[in-house]
Amino acid sequence: MNAHDEHARIRRLISQAADDAVTADEQRAVATHVATCDACATFARDVAAIGDALAHRAAADALADRVLARVAPRPHRWRRLAIAAALLVAPIAGIVLGLVLSSDPDTWTPPIASVDGASVRGRTVVAGDGADATVRLTDGSRLVLAPACTVAFNAPGRGERHRIDVVRGSVTAHVADADGRFILRTPAGTAEALGTTFTVGCDVLVDDTPDGPDEEEPRMTKRMTVGAAMTVAVLAGVVLVRSVIGEETLHAGESRALTTWSVAGRVIDEQGSPVAGAKVWVDNGTPFQTGVVMDGAGEPSVPWRTFSGEAAFIDTFAIGPSTYGPATTGPDGRFHVRNVGSPMRGKVLVLHPDYRECKQPIDRARSTVRGDGALDVGDVRIAQGRRVSGRVVDASGEPVAGASVAVAIPRGATGYSGHEGALRMSETDADGRFDVRGLVEGRPFVLGAWTATSIPAEHPFTADRDHGDVELRLTEGVAMTVSVRDGRTGTPVAGAAVRLHDPGMENRYDVVSIQRATTDADGRATLRGIAPGTYRVNVVPPDRKGRIGVESPPAWSVTRECTSGTDNVIEVDAARAVALTVVDAGSAEPLTAWRVSVRPDRAVFDKAYAERYGWPASDITIDESKATEAGRFVLQSLRPGPWIARVFADGYRPLEQRIDVPESNATTTVRFALEAASGVLRGAVVDDATGEPIADALVDCYEWSPRHYGVNRRKFETDAAGAFTATGLTDETAFDLKVWVSKPGYLRGEVVVKRGEPRPAALEPIRLVRECTIRGRIVDASGRPLDRVRVLTGGGKDARDTLTDRDGRFTFTGLPTGRYPIVVDHAKIATVTLTHPGESAKVPDHRTR
Amino acid sequence: MSAVPVTPPDERLVGQVLGGEPAAFRLLVRRHADGVAAIAHGFGVDRNASDDVLQDVFAAAYERLGQLRDPSRFGGWLHEIARNRCRRHVAREAKRPDADAAPIPEGAVAATAADRAPESDAIAAALERLPAHFRVALELRHVDGLGLAEIGARLGLEVNGVNARLYRARQMMRRLMKGDE
Known part of the structure; x- marks a missing residue:
């Protein structure tokens, strides 16, 4: 076999070793080869790095799964398309339905069984001034009208039981259990009875009934309008609610099961x-x-x-x-x-x-x-499942009390409902006995037992029956001592994480898969309870585990072979520090607020560097500088070699400089002198409806690029004439310029000058639209306010949620005009249509059972 | 030629999540889990609790994503959430009367994101460029943790075939990471 073939064979074995598919002899052959072959050793490191990175991806994905399982789903894109399609189709369908299905208003009479304390004028009921009035309906429902309250009855649409307009005052509806939607409308919006009792208030006195009977209106036009409006409301409402809450379609009367605390x-x-x-x-x-x-x-x-x-x-x-x-x-x-x-x-x-x-x-x-x-x-x-019981003994057959016992799912086994690392733990009693129950029938498991100083004993089994009298015999393990030292100074490194990797143990079950320890003040860590042999030991120095504001560069850890029974020394390459000082180029005054982004200089990054220090790190960005008053900030965890640092400070032009991080231990100081930015932008802010200037509006100018966090941010206020002059902008077309304008009571305005486009000297007047507001209150059956209830509105990208306060009140502010379903616990309690900028709507109190 | 990251920027991923594609959030978690873990570590959040804190932070970020003004600042915004959550967590832990009682043995807790070496841009970029049949094999092995026989069953290969495929996948990954391809 020539040398090339031998390298290829070893690399295949290295690859297989990552999959636990090598024999002990092959492992030895690999170890012998890589001890003298740097190229294959590098290959082994790379294979381990790829595995680690992907395992990290698995851990991150598991985290993402748990997060996504916890949060309410955001609607998928097809739902938004469905909404758009429904809104397009709905008017046509509504007109047809309106023609075909709406009842004839000329022959329709209000479903009133009796009235107490109110007068009836056609389809309108007006309560007296002195006391509450009661209106009993033919389906057994009851309306309690506050004094002077006026309601108007309308012909119900398809699937509706009642359609009642609250013209003024407050109405409490006690809804009988019957089919059909019970709808109360106010000028602020429409409420649908999903519980059995709810109160609707109409604070605004209006002269005409919204969408109510209008005898002068041509009948055909009215039917089309009513039908279209009804269908749009129903379809849009259902689709929007579906988009907010998931897959449930709501019908009247379902809310009893939907709302509970x-x-x-x-x-x-x-x-x-x-x-x-x-x-x-x-x-x-x-x-x-x-x-x-x-x-x-x-x-x-x-x-x-x-x-x-x-x-x-x-x-x-x-x-x-x-x-x-x-x-x-x-x-x-x-x-x-x-x-x-x-x-x-x-x-x-x-x-x-x-x-x-x-x-x-x-x-x-x-x-x-x-x-x-x-x-x-x-x-x-709940099912009893299977059990495994038995005894843990030592090498001489004596029972071991207090030993840890675990039943775990073997790695690689699939089909379990829970996390693969799920396990059941127990301890042996004074007689060394254990009894673990509740195992999923038919599944393979691994039973393990150990003490702090013993080698774990294992017993694989399948829970196809109860297993009794299993004996696990422990043998005492040996200790492995690892001393971690700084590679350049030889000083001990305290606080380093030392982890033992052994393919034979690692893949059996998580509970004993990795032995870990942290080095003490002398840089020593002792790993106990392991079988004699040679292991891969991974060391992560403390300054490379990450710190606030600094994303830890990847692949900093060091993995070395260590042998039990000897004092193993692992040298790590401590991080270098670079002190950055930032000053104003004109005055030489130090700047205390700035941000820095650091990245390896890839232009000079070569293979030799990679083999020594690892692959290029991600950019390190410190988005919140902690510079001292002298403008100094010490950047740590940098590897030796060339780096590119770019410093940003508000009101200054960004500056990029190369930093050469030396091999030596000394802290390097780099000075950045930033030039003040001289760009100017003028503009004005006006009310969209009236064209009046808006004074004291906040104008937030933000320059940024996709590669970096904010480059430059400047804030100003408009003067009495609504005008502003933004100064200190970089004027660089390499950055986007976003101008955000905000003012309480208005929706935020935004103007963007894209990068690559010339910067104008002045902007067109920025027109702000008044914001709309929706308020409401959630109470229980006895009228007691319910706090911390989650209320949702909007849909898709515009979905909003809030929690009720101690008084059960919720408020959505900053809304543009539009139609807003209000959803509580999967149930739409109302739909509010905001038609005018600045409109403030109050949803009727929602009473739950 | 050096490896060029081809993973989409945060702002695009944020847009996708807001557009109803939760899968994009997975990429954001992959990218930022280590940053958040580092913050938790900096606050002295116990390793056993850090996964819970991480969940909290990302759940809060997901819930409030619509409030993020500038999606390109997702990282900074997320870190701010992380700092607040960690502060709260540490304060709560300090008040807890049995703060030091009955800690779970370190080995008893499954490895968390913080325990793993983070995925570098180079590896992520290389993985994206890896041909699908190689990528799937690597993911089944390292992400799903399947054994060779199970991978073979999924891919219709003998164990030797799986070995060969994984070997070639790793070789190509190395070349891609070094920018040789």
Whole structure:
């Protein structure tokens, strides 16, 4: 075999070693070869780096999965297209439907059964001035009209039961359980009864009824208008709500099951017997109680990680900010998790040491609302699963008390519902016995046991039956000492993370896959409980683990072969420091507020450098400089070699300079003298409707480029004539210039001068449009305000959400004109149409059950 | 020729997420998880809790993405959220009476994003340029953690074939990372 073939063979083996597909002999052959072949050693490092990077991607993806599982989904693009299509089609369909389906207003009479304390004039009911009036409707519903309240009845459209306009005053509707949508309209918008009781207020006295009966209007035109409006409202409303809340279509009367603030039910076993002592959480997917798990009384409980005995479940359940509980089931198996916030996509989580973990989505269609307002999800069935029990003994057969025992999913096994690293942990008792239950039937597992000083003993098994009397025999391991030193000075490095990689152990199960330790003040770390042999040890120096404001350059860690029983020394290359001083070029005064972006000079980056220091780092950007008053900031964690630093300060032209980071330990100082930017931009801000100048508006000029964070930012205010003069701009066409204008009560205005385009000396007047506002209030059945309820409006990119305050009130500000469904707990409680800039609408109080 | 990152910039990804493509958020997490982890580390957030804090930070960012004024500043904006969350976390931990009680043994916690070596632009760029059959093989091995036999079953290859494919994929990755191709 020639040398080339030998290199190729070794590289194949290196590749296979990354997949644990080499024999011990092959491993030795590789080790022998790479000890003398730099090229193959580099290949091995690269293969490890690729694996590490992809494993990092897996970890990041798992994180992203958990995040996306927690948050409400954003509507997909096809839904927005569906909205647009629906809005285009709706008017035509509406006209047709209006012609065909709308009832004849000439023959239609209001569905009034009786009236008490009010007078009826045609289709209009006017309450007296003294007391509340009551209007009973033919379907059993009841309207309570506040004094002087006026309502007008309209012919209902298809699928509607009632269509009533509130002309003035306040109405409380008690809605009977019957088919058809119950609609109340005010000049501010339309409310649909989704609960059984709700109150509508109309603060504004108006002279005519919105869309109400108008005897002078030509009948055909009116029918077309009503039909089109109705259909647009229905289609747009449904599509918009679908886009906000997911896949549920709403119908009148469904809200009883949709709105709840506590969840109850019963935990039973496979035989239907109640299970006591199970812990139950409710995950509502709404992360507004950040970082705190609430206990049954609604008080902040302990964070999840203190449930040390239930580590097995943590990964699986991700008990976190949106998870409420636990409630413990009583002897009858019943639980009641209170104060679950505002459930968007509820899930009941059940843990019991003797049973399999259980995650059951809340099926609202099969849930009922109890008298106390709790959503009763019925029975949650948990399965017993399989168990494994036995004894842990030492080499002489004596029982080992207090040994850790874990049942884990073998790496590479698929099809598990939870995280692959999910495991169940236990400890042996005084007789060395253990008993682990609740394993998923039929699955392969690995049972492991260990102590701090022993080599883990393993027992792979399949949970196709209960396994009893398993004996795990522990053998004492040896210790490996690793001393970490600075490669240039020889001084010990404290606080370095030392991790042991051994392919034989690493891929068996996570709990003992990696031995870790941190170096002490003498730079020493001891890894115990390992089998004698040679291992790959990875060291990450403390100054390379990252710090605030500095993204840690990748691939800084050092991996070396270490042998047990000897004092292994690993030299690391400590980071260099570069001190940056930034001054004004004209006055030489130090600048204290600036940003710096640093990147490796790729022009001189070569293979030799890469082999010594690794692959090019990402750009390091410090977006928030912490310069001292002398304008000095020390940049750390830089590798030796050429770097390009670009410094930005507001009101100055950015400056790019090369920094040569030396091999030596000394701190390099680099001085940046920035020239003041001299660009000027003039403009004015006016009201879009009136053309009047707007004084005291904030004009925020922001220059940026995609490669960097903000280059230059300058803020000004308009004068009494609405004019502004922005100075200190770079005038460089390499940057975008964004001019944002804001003023309370107006929507933000924006003008962009794209990079590459010439900068104008003055802008056209910037026209600001007044913002619209929607307000409302959420109360419970007794009228008590509900706080922290999540309220949504808009859809797609414009989706907004807010939480109610202590008084149950919510406010959406900064809205452009348009149509806004208001959604609470999957239910649309109202649709508000804002037609005029500056309009302020109040949604009727939403009363939940 | 040096490797050129071909991953889309933050502002485009932010636009995609706002446009209803949650998959784009995955790329943002990949890109910024280490920065956030570094911040958490800087605040002294316990390793066991850092994954939870990371989740919090990214969930908050996702929820508030519509409020981000300049998508190109996603990184800085995210870091600000991270600092606030970490501050809150540290303050809450300090108040907790059993702050030091019953910590989970370090080894008992599955590896988090913070434990892994971050993915550099060079590797990300090379991966993007890698032919699909190579990329899939590498991802099945390292991202999904499948064994050779399982990869073979997915790709219709014998184990030796999987070995060969992975070897060639890694060779090509190296060449792409060095800009040789």
